[in-house]
Amino acid sequence: MAPAQTLASADRRIDILKSAAAAFRRRGYHGASVDEIASALEMTKGNLYYYFRNKEEILYACHEYSLDVLLALLDDVRADGSTPDQKLRRLILAFVHLLLDELQATALTIDLQALSPPLLDKIIARRDAFDRGLREIIQQGMDAGTFAAGNPKMVGFAVMGAVNWITKWYDPAGPMTSEAIGQAFADYLVGGLTRMPALPTPTAPAAR
Amino acid sequence: MAPAQTLASADRRIDILKSAAAAFRRRGYHGASVDEIASALEMTKGNLYYYFRNKEEILYACHEYSLDVLLALLDDVRADGSTPDQKLRRLILAFVHLLLDELQATALTIDLQALSPPLLDKIIARRDAFDRGLREIIQQGMDAGTFAAGNPKMVGFAVMGAVNWITKWYDPAGPMTSEAIGQAFADYLVGGLTRMPALPTPTAPAAR
DNA sequence: CGCAGCGTTGAACGCTTGTTCAACGCTGTG
């Protein structure tokens, strides 16, 4: 009986979100047409309005879905008892993996500002929560001396930028797997690029 | 006599590009209307077509202009005789400055893919040239042992992502000046975040 | 079999937006 059944309504909604996310990434919110989103699923555009009130709601649901996934990840990482650098590394690895393999390479990249204020505010609040969580980890690393001193807000923005930007150049058919990209980014963003020139270690390093 | 003269044609074109760049950044290429671009300059949209053949050409000119500026910067940095880490630092500082203070915070961020193939290819070729130049500097630093070994392509993408992403959160009225942002980014992206745990400096050159 | 309702269709509408174009004012020149 189960196989005879067509896709359940909830699944269908997710299909639509995936198709929409891919279309929004390629063409932008305004550039992607409702018809384009529907055609990719071999349904008519009128049918989309059975599942969503309008195009804006689809965009909103895309962001909501991405944030569900990312905030769950953040909670996970926060809860594990490891050191800040391990947390940050794990966060970056998982973020890249989710972004490329689960979220159609479109998490926070698509035109937020296309949303009208009431919806926009809700998304921004959650995105800020993610940013704060990221900064907190960075701050802890700086406090512990594991990370070089600096402005955790700027570092957080830099990390988010580096990772989100992947969606602009990532090619699934390219030479780098999402796994390899994650490793390379974690190495650079956590481990640092410049080798400290025999830095006179500040007395008793808490690190290690 | 000179002041009586209205703006010369070439200046007017640049005004249009600035207005368009700002509009494209806020709403995206498809989201920004030609009328919106014109109104900001207190001209009618019909008038825009005296200066540009169509909307696409405006987008193209925006990218062309940004690339002119950035490639000139790259040449400059390449030519100075400093070490790779100094070059990278200078490149990031100047990039941030140009991006925020000169280019309406919209260099490579606006929908490239909205361009049709012939124009698109020309832009991509130049953008790739910039990427290659950046990677070359990074590679030199790795060869020299100044930078930790790694994949220069990935590091280059990470740097570009971090910097270009600034346009998504930058607020001219915010607490951080473009100068301060540049410094913070250069510190992190060049200097590295994690303190090397008393790494045994490999005495010898490139190796490893 | 008949009924109900979910999921779907496809045509139609109305609005927005990119683009065109004939006409106009202004300025400097002969």
Add this chain to the structure above:
DNA sequence: CACAGCGTTGAACAAGCGTTCAACGCTGCG
């Protein structure tokens, strides 16, 4: 003063797109 031409206007057009809606088929239930 007449003329030429650059820069500008504003109305008009055509196409695309988001959205609506009445009608239809199918499936499972009574």
